[in-house]
Amino acid sequence: MSARSAKPSLKKARISAESSKTSKKAALAPEARAQTKDVPTLSVKGKERAASPVPGPRKQGKTATKTSDPSSSTSLPTSFKVVCGSYEKLLYGLEGTVSTSSSDYSFHLRPIFIFPAHVSCIKSVAVSPQGGKWLATGSADEIIKVWDLRRRKEIGGLMQHQGSVTHLEFPSRSYMLSASEDGTLCLFRARDWAVLRELKGHKGRVNSVAVHQSCKVALSVGQDRTLRMWDLMRGKGSASTKIYKEGELVRWSSDGSLFALQAQNTIDIYSTDMELLHTIIHPSRLHDIKFCKRVVGSGELLLAGAEDKKLTVYDIPADHTKPPTVIAEMIGHTNRVKAVDTMRIALPAGAAREETTVVCTISSDGKMRLYDLAALPASSEAQQQEKVQLEPMAEYDTKGTRLTCVTLADGDVGAHAAASGKRKRADDDDEDDDEEGGDLASQQEDEESEGSEVSGGEE
Structure with missing residues (x-):
């Protein structure tokens, strides 16, 4: 299907409220309301409207019992996919696998698709998490292409934005968030690709969006030198503050306690x-x-890719009064490191450990490189005195393509999962997607029936 021939729902600006009179009068889902107590609050200085709390872990309920514990190595993928965009409008897809020899293991990259995806350079790529099948690509041609990653097939084009698409992110399997140079963010529902919310507030280009791990709060920065916070449960801005410089990226820490x-x-x-x-x-x-x-030891790391042709690893101390320090460098590129992504994977039986975190970098030298974060030793005083240099474990050369963005997607689910278990989990996932989509849609109907308008955190 071509980008211009997508089904009509791809172009919808908002969902109509046909049954809003009978909907629940609630802005937050019941489980979200129950979590607003005793959780940290993101207090933003500046113009505010009911600053939203940073939600805690999802309440265990009907859908939470259907999936495995994400911290368990049995639920981690045993392989992964690397998807990269480029200035040359090409989309690269590679399969990453791990093999064992004795107690050692090695990474391998194999191309599975390479094709022109847009009529202008690709600026962002994103994949739905937890085994999801959706791949989204955003371009300077103002179109978001949606692909079925499992079938490697284009589904259609989302033509909601009136400017280059600068950022894409899937908060969950059921929703996608986009940002654009037109100053807006759009929340799409993956079930039918309808636009649930158009979030306005930035004056100028939106550079980056970061969704909290709870999927209920997001931060964005842009050309207007403003940091904005968005309440994704209500679908509106909740606070904003001037930061006196143009933020290019915003990122949450792994536990959501820092950004x-x-x-x-x-x-x-x-x-x-x-x-x-x-x-x-x-x-x-x-x-x-x-x-x-x-991977080895405990603690938070911050990976930074830059013009110096390497990925620098900063240690973030648990004691936040102590400054971050450089503890390692991932080397091998011959040009600037443009983007980085990570993924936890399960290792095959016979390997020295059960799981690891793979780090993928892309560069203007046209190469994708994989690093094993388990090669980084546990934190120690000796390590603070000397930087560790990590060599790539695998690489793929595009022969000169200028790569711009990268994302990692789940491959096969845990090796010891039974085939019937995989089938049931896939069915449950589809069921969960429908339930989650219904919750947010009903919230929108409630708000529209009350005459509420989406604004950008300022009145």
Whole structure:
């Protein structure tokens, strides 16, 4: 299906409220309301409207019991997919696998598709999480292409934005959030690709969006030098503050207790009450940052890709009064590191460990490289004195393509999952998607029936 021939629901600006009179009068889902007590609050200085709390873990209920514990290695994928966009409008898809030899293991990359995806450069790629099948690509041609990653087939084009698509993210399997140079963010429902909300407030280009791990709160930064917070449960802005510089990226930490703002060669690390904890001055221009957990030992890491042709690893101390320090460098590229993504995977039987975290970097040198985060030793005083240099475990060369963005997607589910278990889990996932989509749609109907309008955190 071509981009212009997508089904009509792909172009809808909002869902009509046909049965709003009988809907529940609730802005938050019941489980979300129950979690607003005793959780940290993201307090943003500036113009506010009912600042939303940062929600806690999802309440265990009907849908929560259907999936495996995400911390268990049995629920982790045993393989993964790497999807990259480029200036040359090409979309690359590779399959990543792990093989064992004795107690050692090695990574392998194999191309599974390469084709032109847009009529202009690809600026963002995103994949639905937890084994989801959707791949979305955003381009300077103002179109978001949607693909079925399992069948490697284009589904259609979302033509909601009136500017280049700068960022895409799937908060869950059921929803996708997009940002654009037109100053808006759009929340799509993956079931029918209807636009549930168009979030307005930024004056100028939106550069980056970060969704909290609870999927209920998002932060965005843009050309207007403003940090904005969005309540995704109500579908509206909740607070904003001036940051006096154009934020290029915003990222949440793995546990949601910190967030980082990147601009040029600086990284500002904040607590959720908007207290500036530390400012990192990187030696060269930054292009991407990413939080992740250690594999060996415990603690938070911040990965930073830059013009210096390497990925720098910062240790983020548990004591937030202590400054971050450089503990390692991932080397091998011959040009700037443009983007980075990570994924936890389960290792095959016979490997020295049960799981690890794979780090994928892309560069303007046209190469994708994989690193094993387990090669980084546990935190120690000795490590603080000397930087570790990590070599790539595998690479793929596109022969000169200028890569711009990357995302990692789940491959096969845990090796010891029974085939019947896989089938049941897939059925449950589809059922969960429908339930989650219905919840948010009913919330929108409630708000529309009351005459509420979507605004951008300012009145």
